[in-house]
Each structure stands twice: as C-alpha cells, then as structure tokens.
Amino acid sequence: MDPQATTATRDGAPTDSKDAKDRAYYARIAKDYFRRQDQPIQRLSTRIESSWLREQIRPGSRVLLVGVGGGREIGPLLDLECQITAIDYSPEMVEVGRVHWEGRPIEWAVADAHQLAEYADRFDVVLCLAALNYFVEPGKAMEAMASSLVSGGRLIVSSINGSHRTEHGYTAPAGHHRTLFNPKSLTRLAEDAGLRPEPIRGIRILTDCLPVAWNRPGAKRLQSTALRAILLIEPLLRRIVSPEHAKFLWLIATRP
Ligand SMILES: C[S@@+](CC[C@H](N)C(=O)[O-])C[C@H]1O[C@@H](n2cnc3c(N)ncnc32)[C@H](O)[C@@H]1O
Structure with missing residues (x-):
C-alpha cells in the first residue's frame, strides 16, 4: 500500500482513526445544526439551560465551550459579556x-x-453541552476539561441519562461512540478528574418519552397541544422528580 495515499480529515485526523465514523457523521449533519435545534423539545432544553447559565456564570467570565457544534448556548454568554x-x-x-x-x-x-x-x-468556566456522551474516552476528556479551569473555576456538563427509560437497551450503531452516564457515574467521573461536584440536576423529564412525530413542525393539532402542555409542567416536574428520571443530567463541578 502506498503510504502517501493515506487520507486525512481536514483537521489532520486519519480517516481510519477510531472516531472516523463519528467525524464523518458530524461533517454530514453540521449544515442542519440550527434547523434541528428549532424544534419544541430542543428549544425547551436550550431555554432551561440558558436560564441556568445566566444564574451560574458571572459577567465577563472567560468561558471555554467544548464540543460546541454551532453554539446554541452562545446567546446568554454574549449577554453576560463573557x-x-x-x-x-x-x-x-x-x-x-x-x-x-x-x-x-x-x-x-x-x-x-x-x-x-x-x-x-485559563478558564473560569468550561461548558460542555450534550457532547461528553460522544467522546471516545470521556474520562480523559473530563480530565482535560478540568485542567483547562483556573482554581475555583467551574465545569458545567450536560449528559444523556443512561437511567432514562428511553435509553434502556440502546446500543450505538457499529463504529460510533456513545457512553451513557447516570447521576452516580457522572458524579464519579468528575471526582476522578479531581473536581468537586454539586448535586446533579435533571431536565426533560417526560418529553423524550413522546412520539418523535410530536416534536416536528407540522405535528397534528392535538399532538402539538399535548406537547405544549407537557412542556409547561416541566418546571414543576423538575422540582418534584429525581434526576434519575430525567432524560438529561446537568453536572456542575468546581476545580479546587
Ligand atoms: C450532539 S452534538 C452537541 C453540540 C452542542 N454542544 C449542542 O449542545 O448543541 C456533539 C458535538 O460534539 C462534537 N464532538 C464529538 N467528539 C468530539 C471531540 N472528541 N472533541 C471535540 N468535539 C467533539 C461533535 O462534533 C458535535 O458538534
């Protein structure tokens, strides 16, 4: 085989690297990033997460966004002049x-x-939303993100919850990476990286148990009304339901 013929992705990773299929997937879906975000359930997540970011992040902070995609979380950070x-x-x-x-x-x-x-x-805050699950070695990435913080800086991570009922029995397609965490294992991952985690929060308690068709533009009237009603009770559910039952987990952890 001609070694000169070895191909590489645009950032230099060889196309036969162990994450080649994941990279090809993200290259394919990138152009649809903001269209995918513009669906009721995704808009709900971003709305809740944006309000939490406004609570958690001090104006003017130095913030590193890891696995940022198109950056759905950037609006509130700009408002905070980060x-x-x-x-x-x-x-x-x-x-x-x-x-x-x-x-x-x-x-x-x-x-x-x-x-x-x-x-x-270098950073007061490292933010990694909906990306940790897709890293090839989440523990190594967690350590790298922890090291990017200054002492007293905070890592904020959102992760799919492996305990959520929609995740039972799910396996990633061959060649793709997907590691699931539950509140306990996510907390442990942060501790193993030398961080001090706060109690885990949960979001999207019921929404991901609904038929996928309900989350699309053009859903039938009854479906859209039911979905809207469920989205409205999410704040109440978050107060009374344990994070174990949420689709997504939120971890906040401080570097000592
Ligand atoms: C599900 S998307 C989430 C994007 C964005 N954070 C959001 O919440 O909309 C996962 C992102 O992680 C990125 N990603 C996956 N593995 C990565 C890695 N090892 N290093 C940096 N980014 C990675 C992908 O390219 C993709 O943009």
Whole structure:
C-alpha cells in the first residue's frame, strides 16, 4: 500500500482513526445544526439551560465551550459579556458556528476535547453541552476539561441519562461512540478528574418519552397541544422528580 495515499480529515485526523465514523457523521449533519435545534423539545432544553447559565456564570467570565457544534448556548454568554472560546473537533461544525455568530467576539478553533493542553489553567468556566456522551474516552476528556479551569473555576456538563427509560437497551450503531452516564457515574467521573461536584440536576423529564412525530413542525393539532402542555409542567416536574428520571443530567463541578 502506498503510504502517501493515506487520507486525512481536514483537521489532520486519519480517516481510519477510531472516531472516523463519528467525524464523518458530524461533517454530514453540521449544515442542519440550527434547523434541528428549532424544534419544541430542543428549544425547551436550550431555554432551561440558558436560564441556568445566566444564574451560574458571572459577567465577563472567560468561558471555554467544548464540543460546541454551532453554539446554541452562545446567546446568554454574549449577554453576560463573557470572553468566549468555542471549540469542536469537526471543522464543519466550527464553520456553521462561525458563520451563524459572525461579527461576535468569539474565538473559534478546531480542537479535540481529549487534547486541551494549549488551554490549560485559563478558564473560569468550561461548558460542555450534550457532547461528553460522544467522546471516545470521556474520562480523559473530563480530565482535560478540568485542567483547562483556573482554581475555583467551574465545569458545567450536560449528559444523556443512561437511567432514562428511553435509553434502556440502546446500543450505538457499529463504529460510533456513545457512553451513557447516570447521576452516580457522572458524579464519579468528575471526582476522578479531581473536581468537586454539586448535586446533579435533571431536565426533560417526560418529553423524550413522546412520539418523535410530536416534536416536528407540522405535528397534528392535538399532538402539538399535548406537547405544549407537557412542556409547561416541566418546571414543576423538575422540582418534584429525581434526576434519575430525567432524560438529561446537568453536572456542575468546581476545580479546587
Ligand atoms: C450532539 S452534538 C452537541 C453540540 C452542542 N454542544 C449542542 O449542545 O448543541 C456533539 C458535538 O460534539 C462534537 N464532538 C464529538 N467528539 C468530539 C471531540 N472528541 N472533541 C471535540 N468535539 C467533539 C461533535 O462534533 C458535535 O458538534
């Protein structure tokens, strides 16, 4: 075989690397990033997470966004006048974000969550939403993200909850990576990275048990009304239902 013929993705990873299928997938779906976010359940997540970010992040903080995709969380961070660095290993995702947020003061870079040495000891907040589950080695990525924080800085991670009933029996398609956590294992992952975790929060208590068709534009009237009603009771559910029953988990952990 001619070694010169070895191909590479745009950021230099060989196409036969163990995450090649994942990378090809993100390259394919990047252009649809903001269309996918514009669905009732996704809008609900972003609304809840944005309000939590406003509570948790001090104005002017230095924030690193890891596995950022197009950056659905960037709006509230700009309102807080944060200094934003946004990274993703998919050049296509970075391009979508860069174009969408053009003219805003954001530093964009193609970078792998497992290799963050150049960002060490720099950030007040590291934010990683809905991405940890897809990293090849989540423990290693958690350590890399923890090292990017200054002492007293906080890591904020959202993760699919493996205990949620929609996840039972799910296996990722061959060649793709997906590691699931529950409140206990996510907390342990943060502790193993040397962080001090707070109690886990849960979001999207019922919504992901609904038929997928309900979450699309053009859902029938009765379906959209039922979905809207369920979205309305989410704040109440979050107060009374344990995170064990939520579709997504939120972890906040401090670097000592
Ligand atoms: C499900 S998307 C979530 C995107 C965004 N955080 C959001 O919540 O909309 C997962 C993202 O993680 C990125 N990703 C996966 N593995 C990565 C890695 N090792 N390093 C950096 N980004 C990665 C993908 O390219 C993709 O943009």
